[in-house]
Amino acid sequence: MLASRIFINTLREAPAEAEIASHRLMLRAGYIEPLAAGIFNWQPLGLRVVQKIAGIVREEMNAAGAAEVLMPAVQPAELWHASGRWQVYGKELLRLQDRHERDYCVGPTHEEVVVDLVRRHVKSWRQLPLNLYQIQTKFRDEIRPRYGVMRAREFIMKDAYSFDRDAAGALASYQAMREAYSRIFDRIGLEYCIVAADSGAIGGSQSEEFLVLAASGEALLARAAAGYVNLDQVPCAAPDAKRPAAGEEMKKVDTPGVASIEELRGFLQQPPPPERCVKTMVAVGEKGMAAVLLAGADQLNLAKAGQHPAIGAGARLAEEAEVREAVGAGFGSLGPVGMPLPVVADLRLQPCADFACGANEDGKHLLGVNFGRDCPEPDYADLRLAAEGDAGADGKPLELRRGIEVGHIFYLGTKYSDAFKAVYESEDSGAQTMEMGCYGIGVTRIVAAAIEQGHDEHGVVLPAAIAPFEAAVLPLGHEEEVAKAARALYEALRAAGVDVLLDDRGLRAGRAFSDLDLVGVPHRLVVSKRSLAENATEYKPRTGGEARLLPLADAPAEIAKLVAAA
Known part of the structure; x- marks a missing residue:
């Protein structure tokens, strides 16, 4: 793709309200632009990152046997009344009325809608198990949206819903999604952990969070022998001391x-x-x-x-x-x-x-x-949140780290299928209630979490799998031979399967280098009159290496090899 056609809008300085690294860098790199509190335009570079994440998610969900659907963003209130969540969900649920004064909400999640869909069409045990997923925009009316897309009101999410004949099947579906999520985050290239979690407003008897480890994370984790546990899950023992007799008058x-x-x-x-x-x-x-x-x-x-x-x-x-x-x-x-x-x-x-x-x-x-x-x-x-220095299960003081929630899986049981009478005719015992699970990944939040985990003083440092481009070719100078050689290298890289940007904007070298570092392109290839004198391109990785000359003929294969290795 040509840089002159992609609408790149980088900033030298981030707005003062940007508090954390991902928010500052996503604004500076032109990934996002604010429209209203907690609502953002995704510009081309940022959207490319989102699409690459969504592509990995989609591939792994399909491989795990889930079928993609797309459900409405606007949902009728009667479905939420049926589940009892119209009152419980609180003010995060954005409610509205149509011209006929009928109540609706903008979906923060889709349990009600998907159960209504399935109960209409699934009648027999032969149609189960079933797993439906979508990648779609959600809206949660956060009271204090902050940290850019980390705590936005509008966001893109992958949500999936499994339906099984019995609890054993539902737990097998839960485990299959757990394994699929692990493959997703492994492929994206993030350091993450899996911890037991509270099910909150979604409900159900079992849930786990996938957290990207980062100093700016809102989730507090305690180190345990087997990895990490969510601080919410750490019990606090009663004190040994006995209450003294009253010594004062009220x-x-x-x-x-x-x-x-x-x-x-x-x-x-x-x-x-x-x-x-x-x-x-x-x-x-x-x-x-x-x-x-x-x-x-x-x-x-x-x-x-x-x-x-x-x-x-x-x-x-x-x-x-x-x-x-x-x-x-x-x-x-x-x-x-x-x-x-x-x-x-x-x-x-x-x-x-x-x-x-x-x-x-x-x-x-x-x-x-x-x-x-x-x-x-x-x-x-036991009501208090454990704190650093409290004794853990092993008697040692707790050591805390922070994480960013990017995925959450739930075993729901029959919470929603009971409410909606989602039943099927079993093979030998009549009508049975379906067992459910639900599984969410914050697609746009992963972008911010990846930047919190990967950035430096020059800008964004993303894993190659989700970088906006895997490589960039930069012609320096106005000579026709430089432009032709750069274009030829660009086409050769494309032919080798590299997702490459040709920076044809004609910027000065310093500004061009700065932009490519800022937006997080992992591999930079400069074509200049000097490099052409040696029939080479000057190659520099975004991190971990100095600039060096690569023969023009060898560059496409070598860059493709580096990208594949990452």
Whole structure:
């Protein structure tokens, strides 16, 4: 392809709002351009990367026996009512009405649609197993879209759905997808790990995440003997200490403007230690709403909260309006005394006495509070997120790394097939409910994750399998012989099967070199009057090598060999 025809828009500097490397470099390299918050135009170079990833995904999904479909992006609300997720999914679900005032949503996922499709057409055991997949645009109305395409509202995803006769077949399909995903990420060339995960709003009894290891990742991982585990899955033991007897009387104090543990301790003249400052949050899940108590600076683990029967799957933090309606006070002023919601406390609070907490009145806190005396004893559960230095299962302190989720597989069981009465006629025992799994890969997110894992001070460093071009030919100078030789080399590389760019824009050498490094072309071949004097091209790899001369006749085969080896 000719660079003059491809609409290359590189920038010298990234906009100030770009916070992480992938966001900065995708903007500078002209991969993406923002249209609205969390919504991007994919420009030609970026789209080529997306298409190469999608091509690998499609090949492996087809090889695993899945059949490609394309389902509507806009989905009728009645399907989401049938699954119960219209209410549960929350504000990330973009809802809209048509001219007839019928309710729809823009699909963040397609479990409802695919089950509706399959239940209409699959009637017999002979039609199972079945696996349908698509590569399509999704929309999730993130409250704070950030980090470019890493946390975008609109994105491209591969989602697949398996249907089986029984649990054994469904688990076999799950394993087949797990192996296919491993082949996908191996072929792309990323360092990744597989960890057990919370199923969240998707549901089901088993799920695993595929995470690209990168310092900027939002997922926290703990190193384990067999690799890594998701920090959400690390249990925290109850403390050995026993609760002392109450030593203080409860009293209410005015705390205007105080909304956090840090502010409370800074406000009080004699503040209690952090472990005796109890913060109260409100979590909502499919089972209901509950007040959740944590000690000091501990963080709530929503995956664990979702396992509590008072909250349930898909746990999220309640919004301010929900909290005020339920409790009568806002964030920063909540506490267990007089709390009208069910109260669940983290295990670390079992030995806690004479603690400080919110008074369920704005601008007021309570000191000297004791469970059993001033408020009912709460239900205790493991609710906090493990932290670096906590003891792991082997007794050693946890060592943490970060990862970027790029894939997630779920064994769903009959969660959706029960709701939609997706049944088939079995060979010998009548109507049976189909067993399901679902499997997602964030196609556009992989682009960002790959750049987070592969970049340097000059720009993007992508694996050759997904680079926008495998090689670039750059003619330097205006001599006709240079242009002809460059064109001949370009055509020879194409004939050798190399995905090659001819940079015919006529830029100065420094700017051209900088652009090719920035956009992540792995192999650069320069044709100049000086190189032609030796019947050669100057070859330089994007990383790990110095420039050297290659005979023009040998260059196509050698570059093709380098590309194949990568």
